[in-house]
Amino acid sequence: MSPAGDAPRTRLPFDAVLTDLDGVIRFYDMSYVEELERAAGLPDGATAGIAFAPETDLPLMLGRIGKTEWVESIGAGLARGHGLDAARGRELGLALAESKFWADQTVVGLLQRARAYIPVSIVTNATPWLDEDLALLGLAGLVDDVVSSAVLGVAKPDRRVYETAAARVGAAVTRCLFVDDREENVSAAVALGMTGVLYRGPEDLRSALAPLWGPTPD
Structure with missing residues (x-):
């Protein structure tokens, strides 16, 4: 029973927040890579286009290869697609x-504020060195759980990623808010019954979380 004079607590709109890392929390400085690309006569984004193509990126995200192998595969892709020599390709891959x-x-x-109400989990297609990156970012204690594709062995938008993430924070799949900057990942979450947020900027997250603390922030 609520204390005298207090209104009963309204049920929260969801029981957990599941959020992507890259493109939502973490962002990269690509200026050095772009500088090297210009020196090599490549358009901006050429290296990323190779690095994050499924045939190059997915083995890393599933934990099947490490950084050295990934860098080598980026270099090989740049050699095939842009005619770079092996040394220059590796340099760009490493950068x-x-x-x-x-x-x-x-x-x-x-997210820190949301965590005062409900569990928050990072759910990410990640490299095998994710823990090191979170420590460098100062985010090791930001969330209640981290679900990494490189550890789980499956990647978003596979439904097992979402189901595992929900189960590990003790929430029903249909009671989770899922935040991601990739439409296919959000669509997969919504198909399972989650509330989906296609992230484009902080206001998207702020609006989605506002029901936790009401229309007027503390």
């Missing part, structure tokens, strides 16, 4: 793999 990154502190603050 991308070791790009500097940063966390959006507005998003971090919103």
Whole structure:
């Protein structure tokens, strides 16, 4: 029973927040890669186009290869697609793999606030060195759980990723808010009954989380 004079607590709109990492919390500085691309006569984004193509990226995201093998595969792709020599291709691959990154502190603050109400989990298609990256970002204690494709062995939008993430924070799949910057990942979550947010900026997250604390922030 609520204390005298207090209104009964309204049921929260969802029981857990599941959020992507890259493109929502973490962002990369690609300026050095772009500098190397220009020096090599490549268009901006050529290296990323090779690196994040499924045939190059998926083995890494599933934990089947490490950074060295990934860099080599990027170099080989640049050689095939752009005629670069092996040394230049590896240089670009390594520069991308070791790009500097940063966390959006507005998003971090919103997730910290949400965690005062319900569990928050990072659910990400990630490299095998995700834990090191989270420590470098200062995010090791930001969330209640981390679901990494490289550990799980399956990647979004496979339904097993979403089901595992929900189960690990003790929430029903249909009672989760899922946030991601890729439409196919959000669509897969919605198909399972989750509330989906296609992330384009902090206001998308702020609006989605507002029902937790009401229309007027503390």
